[in-house]
Amino acid sequence: MPVGSPPPQPSWRERAGALRHLPALFRLVWQASPALTAGSVALRLARASLPVAVLYVGKLIIDEVAGQMRLPPADPSLGGWLTSGRLDTLALLLALELGLAVLADALSRGSSLVDGLLADRFSNFASIQLMEHATLLDLEQFEGSAQQDRIERARNQITWRASLLTQVFGQVQDALTVATLAVGLVAFAPWLILLLVLALVPAFVGEMHFNAQGYRLNYVRTPERRQLDYIRYLATSVETAKEVKLFGLNGFLVDRFRGFADGVYAERKALAIRRAAWGGVFAALGSVAYYVAYALIVWRTVAGEFTLGDLTFLAGSFLRLRGLLEGLLLGFSQIAGQALYLEDLFRFFEVRPAIVSGADARPFPVPLREGIRFENVGFRYPDSERWAVRHLDLAIGAGEVLALVGGNGAGKTTIVKLLTRLYDPTEGRILLEGRDLRSYDVADLRRHVGVIFQDFVRFHMSAGENIGMGSIEAVGDRERIRDAAARSLADGVVERLPRGYDQVLGKRFEDGYDLSGGEWQKVAIARAYMREADVIVLDEPTAALDARAEYEVFQRFRDLSRGRTALLISHRFSTVRMADRIIVLEDGRVAESGSHEVLLALRGRYAELFELQAAGYR
Ligand SMILES: Nc1ncnc2c1ncn2[C@@H]1O[C@H](COP(=O)(O)OP(=O)(O)OP(=O)(O)O)[C@@H](O)[C@H]1O
Numbered sequence: 001m002p003v004g005s006p007p008p009q010p011s012w013r014e015r016a017g018a019l020r021h022l023p024a025l026f027r028l029v030w031q032a033s034p035a036l037t038a039g040s041v042a043l044r045l046a047r048a049s050l051p052v053a054v055l056y057v058g059k060l061i062i063d064e065v066a067g068q069m070r071l072p073p074a075d076p077s078l079g080g081w082l083t084s085g086r087l088d089t090l091a092l093l094l095a096l097e098l099g100l101a102v103l104a105d106a107l108s109r110g111s112s113l114v115d116g117l118l119a120d121r122f123s124n125f126a127s128i129q130l131m132e133h134a135t136l137l138d139l140e141q142f143e144g145s146a147q148q149d150r151i152e153r154a155r156n157q158i159t160w161r162a163s164l165l166t167q168v169f170g171q172v173q174d175a176l177t178v179a180t181l182a183v184g185l186v187a188f189a190p191w192l193i194l195l196l197v198l199a200l201v202p203a204f205v206g207e208m209h210f211n212a213q214g215y216r217l218n219y220v221r222t223p224e225r226r227q228l229d230y231i232r233y234l235a236t237s238v239e240t241a242k243e244v245k246l247f248g249l250n251g252f253l254v255d256r257f258r259g260f261a262d263g264v265y266a267e268r269k270a271l272a273i274r275r276a277a278w279g280g281v282f283a284a285l286g287s288v289a290y291y292v293a294y295a296l297i298v299w300r301t302v303a304g305e306f307t308l309g310d311l312t313f314l315a316g317s318f319l320r321l322r323g324l325l326e327g328l329l330l331g332f333s334q335i336a337g338q339a340l341y342l343e344d345l346f347r348f349f350e351v352r353p354a355i356v357s358g359a360d361a362r363p364f365p366v367p368l369r370e371g372i373r374f375e376n377v378g379f380r381y382p383d384s385e386r387w388a389v390r391h392l393d394l395a396i397g398a399g400e401v402l403a404l405v406g407g408n409g410a411g412k413t414t415i416v417k418l419l420t421r422l423y424d425p426t427e428g429r430i431l432l433e434g435r436d437l438r439s440y441d442v443a444d445l446r447r448h449v450g451v452i453f454q455d456f457v458r459f460h461m462s463a464g465e466n467i468g469m470g471s472i473e474a475v476g477d478r479e480r481i482r483d484a485a486a487r488s489l490a491d492g493v494v495e496r497l498p499r500g501y502d503q504v505l506g507k508r509f510e511d512g513y514d515l516s517g518g519e520w521q522k523v524a525i526a527r528a529y530m531r532e533a534d535v536i537v538l539d540e541p542t543a544a545l546d547a548r549a550e551y552e553v554f555q556r557f558r559d560l561s562r563g564r565t566a567l568l569i570s571h572r573f574s575t576v577r578m579a580d581r582i583i584v585l586e587d588g589r590v591a592e593s594g595s596h597e598v599l600l601a602l603r604g605r606y607a608e609l610f611e612l613q614a615a616g617y618r
Contacts, residue, residue, distance in 0.1 A: 019335070021342035022168065029118065029165045032125035036118040043111040044169045048176035050104045052184055055316045057097045063309030064090050115166040122165075126158045129349070138353045139422040140382050149222040152229075154348035157341055164338045171331045174324050181317050181324070189314070192293045196322055199289030203282035204329040210275040211337025217267055218341075224260045231257045238507045283326075290322045355421055361441040364448040365433045368398035368534055368565055372419065373434075378427030379414060388414040389588035392428070401558065401566040403576040405606070406585030412569045413454065414588075416537050419567070420449055450533030454540035454569075456524040460506035463494050466523050467501075470530025480530065487556055488525035489549055517544035525553065529560070537567045542575055554578050573610050582606065 030037045068086060075084065134142075134151070141147055182193055234240050235253045244250060294315060301311040374394040380387050389411040396402050404412045417423050418430060421442055430437040437445070450470065459466050467484055468475035481501065485491040497503035497513055504512045505523070515523065521544045528536060538557070542550040554575055557566070570576050577596040584592040584599070584606050592604050599606035 019339050021339055021346050022335075024346055025165055025342055026168075028126060028129070029122050032122040033118060036114055036121060039114045040111065040118055040166065040169055041172075043107055043114060044173035045176070047104070047107045047111065048173045049180050050100060050107070051177050051320055052180040052317070054097065054100050054104070055181075055313055055320065056184070057093055057100065058316065059309040059313035061090065061093045061097065061309075062312050063307055064093060066308045115169075118166070119163060123158055126345075130154060130158060133349055133351075136353050137351060138355045139417070141351055141353065143381075144383055145223065149226065150344065150348060152226050153219070153222055153341075153344040157345040164335065164342070167331060167335055167338075171328060171335065174328050174331070178321060178324050178328060181321050185314065185317050185321065189293075189297070192296065192318070193321070195289050195293060196286075196318070196325055199286050200282075200325055200329050202285055203279070203326065204333055206275075206278045206282050207330050207333035208336060210271065210278070211333055212340070213271055215337060215340040217271060221264050221267070224264050227260050228257060228264075231260070286322060286326060290318060293318050355424060355442060357441045357443065358439070361444075362435070362439055363441055364444045364534070366448070366534060367563075368433065370433050371398040371400065371565060372396040372535075373431045374415070374418075374428070375431060376428035377418065377425045377430060379418060379423060380426050381423075387426075387588055389418075390427075391589050394583060394590055396565060396567060398565055399563055400581060401561055401568065401579045403568045403570065403579035403582045404585060405570065405573075405576055405582060405609070406591075410585040411588040412585060413539055415585075416451060416453070416539055416567070416569070419535075419537070420446055420451055447531070448533055449535045449537065450528040450531035451537040452524050452528040452539065452541055454543065456521075456527075458506055458520055458524075460508040460512060461504060462499075462501065463490075463497060463503050463505055463523065464501035466505055467526040467530060470527035471532070474530065481526075484526040484529040485523075487529045487560055488522050489553055489556075490519075490522040490526040493519045493522055518546060518549060521545060522549070522553070533564070535565045535567070536561060537569075539569045540571065541568070542570065542572065547574075550575060573613050 026037075068090075071086075142151070185193055231253050235244060235250060235257070244253065297306065297311060297314045297318070300306050301308070306314065372395070374392050377392040377394075378387055378390040392411070392415070394415070404415065406412055414423075418425055419437075421437060424438065432440060432445075459469065461469075464478065464481050465475060467481045467490065468477065470484065471480070474480050478501065482491065485494055493515065494500055494503075499511075504510075505515055505520075506512045507514050521541065525538065525541055528538065528541075536557075542553060545553060550572070551574070557568075558578060568575065568579055576582055579596075581593065581595055582599055583590055584604075586605065592599055592602060592606050594602065600610065601607075
């Protein structure tokens with residue numbers, strides 16, 4: 001089934017096939033905590049044989065009482081009972097029953113405790129696995145709504161799939177109990193067991209059917225669920241509150257939420273009603289079978305074939321058996337139904353990145369001598385018809401500061417993504433020191449390239465971490481962080497923070513302190529400087545900086561990038577003109593190239609744009 005396409009109604013084979021993920025789930029749960037998993041299984045096994053023992057002791061008590069009732073009446077005072085010795089067996093049996101009841105309760109509590117702890121451990125463990133796997137994936141495997149739906153479905157599984165395994169354990173426990181009860185019953189009335197099983201088949205089939213429908217509904221409604229999450233986020237988060245308030249969007253968002261929610265609710269309601277109605281009919285069938293069996297046992301007791309103790313044992317066993325069999329069959333169908341969801345989780349784990357280093361990948365060449373060259377590069381984003389860049393020939397010399405300018409959507413950011421192998425070109429190739437970029441180790445390549453994107457992340461963590469994350473192994477190295485901050489002018493920003501480098505930034509967490517756009521940008525640029533990168537890429541790095549800050553940042557950038565290769569993307573010509581060479585991009589290809597002076601003299605596109613901007617300042 002292609003990713004993202006709605007699954008057709010899963011066939012019986014697919015439903016059963018989904019069960020093949022259970023061992024993998026078991027492995028995952030086991031890895032999360034071997035001790036708790038083993039404990040859970042052991043407790044279940046211990047619990048399995050208790051019901052039949054309790055029923056059997058009950059039968060012995062009743063038979064003993066019935067036997068005693070045939071004897072002459074005993075002295076009703078307690079002393080009389082004790083001295084007559086007639087209480088001895090009964091007292092023993094009652095004590096045994098009490099012991100079993102206490103044990104059953106203790107085991108059941110122990111089971112819930114262990115299962116609860118196991119569920120917590122599993123959810124943490126699986127979340128970490130999910131995050132670790134996510135970091136391996138290509139950017140492409142995140143973008144696109146189908147991919148996001150898939151990730152959302154996988155994420156959804158984490159918190160509550162552990163319960164599936166405890167349910168499986170519960171099933172095994174119940175199956176063992178059924179076996180022990182059945183052994184006791186087979187001697188009396190084997191065909192009654194068959195009757196009970198047959199009566200439960202319709203309920204089982206019905207459950208399987210409705211589970212599959214429920215899964216299908218959940219699957220096809222993933223986009224709506226993500227919409228609902230997104231709208232809830234828009235309406236309730238600190239990042240969006242400003243615009244939502246000023247534009248008065250709350251009513252609009254609530255209406256939109258309601259629109260999506262009502263649609264999903266109506267479908268779920270229809271399914272739930274059908275499920276409840278059919279469930280009622282099937283349960284009634286089960287009850288009829290139970291009472292037919294009961295009537296037969298009563299009749300045979302009256303006929304003298306069974307003792308009173310046998311009657312209670314059999315009636316009790318049948319009642320338990322009915323409940324258990326019902327639970328087993330329905331549980332099985334539920335497990336099969338839930339296993340369908342496991343498909344989403346394990347399919348996510350099966351996704352493999354395409355952009356990986358080969359076995360003989362080279363390290364990044366230090367120092368650069370030739371530089372980087374794009375040769376006839378073309379790139380189309382996945383699922384896109386349009387070429388973001390095409391027939392692109394571009395060289396970035398070692399040690400050169402190159403600026404890229406061009407209108408919105410001209411392909412500037414795309415070039416950066418290709419250079420850092422967030423994507424690979426669809427056509428043509430990119431050479432580093434004359435060798436295909438794909439022959440280098442991806443992690444090493446990224447280590448030697450420092451990039452700050454225009455939509456850089458504002459980490460709601462401390463200022464020191466925001467900068468230190470540029471070179472994560474040095475996130476605790478205050479000296480290096482201060483140095484990077486000084487280069488990007490972030491030092492002035494941090495000085496004004498109440499807790500300096502330890503100040504949590506952003507409004508999301510307690511005692512967070514929000515920065516202005518330009519201040520955030522200085523912090524982000526410091527992150528790029530944390531890298532001892534050989535190639536520095538700044539994508540619109542100064543868009544939010546004031547004129548003086550921009551000038552200073554670039555003076556420093558120029559000084560610092562001596563001997564390093566730098567790529568600069570900007571719409572501001574005051575910034576761009578400081579570059580050694582400027583490339584004007586249009587529709588994904590190079591339109592003009594040269595120094596500021598050369599391009600002005602050319603009187604082409606660059607000169608026109610420069611004049612436009614300069615006129616704005618006059
Ligand atoms: N993730 C994506 N998926 C599909 N198409 C994309 C994606 N990112 C960019 N594009 C498209 O690729 C083209 C080039 O985008 P790019 O971001 O490289 O432009 P840019 O020159 O950096 O623009 P700007 O100056 O506005 O930042 C645009 O037409 C854009 O719509």
